[in-house]
Amino acid sequence: MSAPNQTKIPSYDAIVIGAGISGMYFLYRLRQMGMTALGFEAGSDVGGTWYWNRYPGARFDSESYSYGYSFSEEVLEEWEWSEHFSAQPETLRYLNYVADKFDLRRDIRFDTRVSSAHYDPTRAIWDIETEAGDRASARFLLMAVGVLSEPYIPEFPGADTFRGEKWHTSTWPHHPVDLSERRVGVIGTGATAVQMITEVAKNVGDLTVFQRTPNYCKPLRNGPIDSATQAEIKASYAEIFDKCRRSFGGFIHDFEHCSALDVSEEERLEFYERLWNERGFGFWLGSYIDILSDLDANETVSKFVREKIRERIDDPEVAKLLTPTNHPFGTKRVPLESGYYEAYNRKNVHLVDLHRTPIECFTEIGITTSAAEYEFDVIIYATGFDAVTGALNRIDIRGEQGLALKDKWADGPSTMLGIQTVGFPNMFITAGPHNASSFCNVPRCLEQNVEWITDCIAYMRDNQYSRIEATPEAEAEWTDHVLESADATLFPKTDSWFMGANIPGKKRVFLNYVGGAQNFRARCDEVAAKNYEGFSLR
Numbered sequence: 001m002s003a004p005n006q007t008k009i010p011s012y013d014a015i016v017i018g019a020g021i022s023g024m025y026f027l028y029r030l031r032q033m034g035m036t037a038l039g040f041e042a043g044s045d046v047g048g049t050w051y052w053n054r055y056p057g058a059r060f061d062s063e064s065y066s067y068g069y070s071f072s073e074e075v076l077e078e079w080e081w082s083e084h085f086s087a088q089p090e091t092l093r094y095l096n097y098v099a100d101k102f103d104l105r106r107d108i109r110f111d112t113r114v115s116s117a118h119y120d121p122t123r124a125i126w127d128i129e130t131e132a133g134d135r136a137s138a139r140f141l142l143m144a145v146g147v148l149s150e151p152y153i154p155e156f157p158g159a160d161t162f163r164g165e166k167w168h169t170s171t172w173p174h175h176p177v178d179l180s181e182r183r184v185g186v187i188g189t190g191a192t193a194v195q196m197i198t199e200v201a202k203n204v205g206d207l208t209v210f211q212r213t214p215n216y217c218k219p220l221r222n223g224p225i226d227s228a229t230q231a232e233i234k235a236s237y238a239e240i241f242d243k244c245r246r247s248f249g250g251f252i253h254d255f256e257h258c259s260a261l262d263v264s265e266e267e268r269l270e271f272y273e274r275l276w277n278e279r280g281f282g283f284w285l286g287s288y289i290d291i292l293s294d295l296d297a298n299e300t301v302s303k304f305v306r307e308k309i310r311e312r313i314d315d316p317e318v319a320k321l322l323t324p325t326n327h328p329f330g331t332k333r334v335p336l337e338s339g340y341y342e343a344y345n346r347k348n349v350h351l352v353d354l355h356r357t358p359i360e361c362f363t364e365i366g367i368t369t370s371a372a373e374y375e376f377d378v379i380i381y382a383t384g385f386d387a388v389t390g391a392l393n394r395i396d397i398r399g400e401q402g403l404a405l406k407d408k409w410a411d412g413p414s415t416m417l418g419i420q421t422v423g424f425p426n427m428f429i430t431a432g433p434h435n436a437s438s439f440c441n442v443p444r445c446l447e448q449n450v451e452w453i454t455d456c457i458a459y460m461r462d463n464q465y466s467r468i469e470a471t472p473e474a475e476a477e478w479t480d481h482v483l484e485s486a487d488a489t490l491f492p493k494t495d496s497w498f499m500g501a502n503i504p505g506k507k508r509v510f511l512n513y514v515g516g517a518q519n520f521r522a523r524c525d526e527v528a529a530k531n532y533e534g535f536s537l538r
């Protein structure tokens with residue numbers, strides 16, 4: 001951080017980094033509490049994930065009406081989702097409408113990246129500096145930087161020599177892109193690629209997909225919301241949100257309390273078939289209780305999906321490549337699709353198996369694998385994100401003893417409730433590592449995070465506390481609990497962003513909380529009810 005100059009540094013009760021779903025809600029809540037707050041946002045407007053991810057096909061895989069904010073009766077009454085699973089432009093319009101309604105932009109500095117945040121123990125204040133050199137300070141530092149906001153671009157030799165255009169899915173150009181006569185290469189087949197490939201394939205000159213690992217995708221079954229359903233939704237918001245609050249993942253779906261192995265094969269197949277034909281995530285998060293914890297139970301559903309995939313692809317060789325066999329169903333995030341497999345039945349869509357023929361380098365004209373050279377006009381990285389910790393680590397965050405957050409977490413994160421970490425007083429994180437939000441119908445958990453944190457700040461103000469920090473004992477206990485909960489499932493067996501395993505050199509450790517969003521909420525409520533047990537307040 002540069003030396004102090006003579007200009008007065010603006011000071012606030014809180015600084016909020018990020019103007020996505022939780023950053024916006026923080027600003028709303030703090031203002032309601034009569035506190036001063038300033039938000040910083042790298043993008044040019046509000047929306048976070050929905051501001052950045054503009055690739056064709058980007059849409060919810062949560063039911064739209066379970067995704068929006070629940071805190072305002074007026075917003076619930078005024079806003080109407082047009083589809084069961086809203087597409088990105090509509091979601092961004094929604095977030096803009098909320099920002100307008102509550103006049104949030106006046107407290108946000110856009111096009112501004114925060115480069116450092118240092119805690120000064122003598123003043124008990126956080127000092128932040130932006131990439132442009134602007135500075136500000138605050139009692140509370142509220143990190144609302146998102147789970148999947150730090151794009152990951154693998155280092156392929158020669159990438160800079162490619163003469164065509166290339167971009168990551170999360171930085172899709174803001175202007176319309178016409179690919180109808182262009183040769184396009186896509187690297188990656190995760191949930192983003194599945195949505196994007198399906199749309200791009202409909203109007204592209206020629207499309208080549210470079211796949212390392214196939215996924216188990218499930219049909220989304222989207223559709224418009226008719227006016228009768230719209231009225232029904234509006235009349236039942238209380239029940240919808242209550243259902244989400246009590247469920248494992250903050251969705252309207254929840255697990256059956258029955259093992260996949262305790263029923264006959266006939267009953268099981270009938271059940272899978274029913275869930276398969278329903279909308280959304282029920283097939284993943286509304287299935288038998290042990291499909292994500294018992295390999296034999298899991299194999300019943302993995303086999304079911306493999307058969308469903310094969311049925312849809314004309315070429316048996318391509319079908320084989322698109323059928324996952326190296327990991328259990330649901331241990332990577334399940335992509336929801338609307339015609340993904342049929343895209344590969346088009347003559348101008350090709351699939352390259354990177355296991356058999358890895359990428360060797362980029363060239364001026366395209367990509368060379370161990371078997372062939374491919375020519376492209378455009379290359380799209382659908383290669384995911386340095387998830388959960390990436391956006392935090394990008395900022396030079398230093399705590400009480402000058403310790404850098406990324407050094408503290410070099411061997412994996414440790415937190416209390418994923419919300420605070422020892423050594424970083426008065427810093428709160430939404431959707432941080434080991435927080436239920438990073439494995440949740442995100443806004444449902446983010447609202448809970450923001451409400452818990454702002455209630456805690458109100459409690460501190462009412463009781464004249466100026467400093468809060470998790471205790472080492474509480475942090476160790478929570479971290480053990482998080483890792484034990486993960487070890488009781490099949491998730492650690494699979495390489496994915498859940499495990500940090502998608503980033504070369506990143507510690508392979510579970511980054512989310514899979515003990516259930518409803519249990520996370522209960523634990524947070526208990527901590528608050530016991531005057532913030534597990535935190536030291538002074």
Ligand code: N01
Pocket residue numbers: 059060061062148154187188189190191192193195210211212213333354382383384385497502
């Ligand atoms: O990223 P990913 P994503 N060479 O990490 C491949 C959320 N989301 O952006 O599997 C070649 O899942 C990699 O291969 P492999 C959702 O939570 C939400 O698709 O590592 N390939 C994989 O195929 C999701 O989980 C919505 O072998 C390389 C792909 O790139 C999260 O975003 C929609 C490679 C990355 O897949 C991330 O999804 C979409 C390399 N060097 C996404 N490195 C909603 O609907 C990586 N890959 C709300």
